[in-house]
Amino acid sequence: MSEALILETKGLAMAFGGLKVFSGLDFAMRPGERHAVIGPNGAGKSTFVGLLTGLLQPTAGTVWLNGQDITRATPAQRVAAGLARTFQINTLFPSLCPLEALVLALCQRDHVAGLSLSPVVRRGPQLDEAQDVLALFGLSDFATLPTRELAYGQQRVLEVALAYALRPTLLLLDEPAAGLTTAQGHALFEHLTTLSQGTSVLFIEHDMGLVFRYADRVSVLASGSLIAQGTPAEIRAHEGVRSAYLGH
Ligand SMILES: Nc1ncnc2c1ncn2[C@@H]1O[C@H](COP(=O)(O)OP(=O)(O)OP(=O)(O)O)[C@@H](O)[C@H]1O
Ligand SMILES: [Mg+2]
Structure with a gap:
């Protein structure tokens, strides 16, 4: 090796x-x-x-x-x-918003109790980081909408954002x-070009x-x-x- x-x-x-x-x-x-x-x-x-x-x-x-x-x-x-793959978020908590889904993923990564959702705002560091990840993937405007109300293309981007949040x-x-449409596909891949150098993508x-x-x-x-x-x-x-x- x-x-x-x-x-x-x-x-x-x-x-x-x-x-x-x-x-x-x-x-x-x-x-x-x-x-x-x-x-x-x-x-x-x-x-x-x-x-x-x-x-x-x-x-x-x-x-x-x-x-x-x-x-x-x-x-x-x-x-x-250090390996992460995309979550199929359509099957995951469709009533959660992207911000909540990300905070949960980050709490799980950090081994802090995140499964109790009340109140999500107490998870300070994870909340800040979740907002940074949403911004990186262009999802800030949809942060508090129920995930099921996001357009399909945005849901696919959120899947990638959730996997990336684990800092693989x-x-x-x-x-x-x-x-996805060709344009949505390109938009998704454009986000991948902005990830930190420490993340390899297969x-x-x-x-x-x-x-x-x-x-x-x-x-x-x-x-x-x-x-x-x-x-x-x-x-x-x-x-x-x-x-x-x-x-x-
Ligand atoms: N669980 C399984 N049991 C039996 N055969 C399987 C199983 N999973 C995949 N195969 C077979 O293994 C071969 C490879 O399948 P695989 O899904 O890895 O291909 P792929 O390259 O991903 O194809 P695609 O481009 O259609 O997604 C195929 O012949 C498939 O029918
Ligand atoms: Mg396949």
């Missing part, structure tokens, strides 16, 4: 019964990168995310986060080690712009406009293996990728 990497996998294999999704996957990501994983439907992108978050267990191989072997760590241990060293986003995305604009590096998963890794320009020019995936 190289110390200079934020995330590394070696020989990662995954099968569902007789279906081998991939075998021997070697992946590396440097700190500070915004790294996209692309590939056709069914290539194994979400399976890869599941192995990183600990929702799935690999059939073989090792995963390191910040130099720490997390292959057998529970999802909660991985969060403590690695933020994992599986199709964060799914269901995202799965089908919209190549977003991938080529916002990724520093791109990995291409196809037919059970990583067929290419490089800058957006390198990936665009890669013959194998063009024929296997980009379709031209």
